[in-house]
Amino acid sequence: MQPQHSNNTTALAPWWLPIALTNGQCWQYTVGPLILFLQRLPTEWLLGYTIQSEQEERYQLASQQAERLPQLDNLQRFVFRESPAQFCLTPKLLDRPVVVKTRTKISIPPAQQAVFYISSPVMVEVNVLQPQCNLTNISSQRLSDTWFGPSTLHGELCYADKTQARHNRQEIPARPHRAVTAITIENNADTMLELDKLSIPVPYLALYGLHDGTLWTDPITLQHDGNLALTRFKITKQLPAGVTAAARVAEPRQHIEKQGLFRAFTGMFND
Secondary structure, three states: OOOOOEOOOOOOOOOOOOEEOOOOOEEEEEEOOEEEEEEEEOOEEEEEEEEOOOOOOOOOEEEEEEOOOOOOOOOEEEEOOOOOOEEEEEEEOOOOOEEEEEEEEEEEOOOEEEEEEEEEEOEEEEEEEOOOEEEEEEEOOOOEEEEEOOOOOOOEEEEEEEEOOEOOHHHOOOOOOEEEEEEEEEEOOOOOEEEEEEEEOHHHOOEEEOOOOOEEEOOEEEEEOOOOOOEEEEEOOOOOOOOOHHHEEEOOOOOOOOOOEEOOOOOOOOO
16 A cells, blocks of 8 residues: 655645565655655665755655665665565654744733644654564654753753744645644733744644545644743634544653643743
């Protein structure tokens, strides 16, 4: 069972379906900036990858046979008594929150709320099947580390990214390596909420993969009550239009605590 091959950003296809290789066959998979190479041998699987820079094409999706395995510094060998015939790539959300810096400052007046569609890159879990064995996990995009909190003593280590914080779902570009989160921000304080950084708690969210190749997470609501230290966070029960529970491809890495408090806005005025 193989996905359709496409380089068209508007005609994606699920890239998490199994693929069978014959002995000696090489395969190249491109998911956004990640280019992955695999080869099956009688008692081994070989795996290597490269990640394109920010300036290069990041929306590409391609799955095709390769003539040979390229010379890669990170090439790995996985040895079996008899190599499994199939491999499968599985998208997973990142293991830390993602702090996104909006390209324009956002202001939400008192007693108002707004919905934003913000995407974050996924990890790619590489498995062989029958029997299933996880070979490696690769980030589809290079992200830097950032500390998010009011001080070096209070906060947590996160990944840093940038976003357009789109207000209209129709404006979301089709990108196979990024999962979209619908975020409702409620300003329950009596002052203007101004933000240019936002922390997305992706380890608490499930991941959904649609037939068109797009990825979505559980929607979330962030409630701002005037305290920048902690924000009330809840996972919205109603999934975005077109997303169903049957499309779930990955469970949350962590489960939310009962009080549902999360550092979403703290430190947003500090670069």
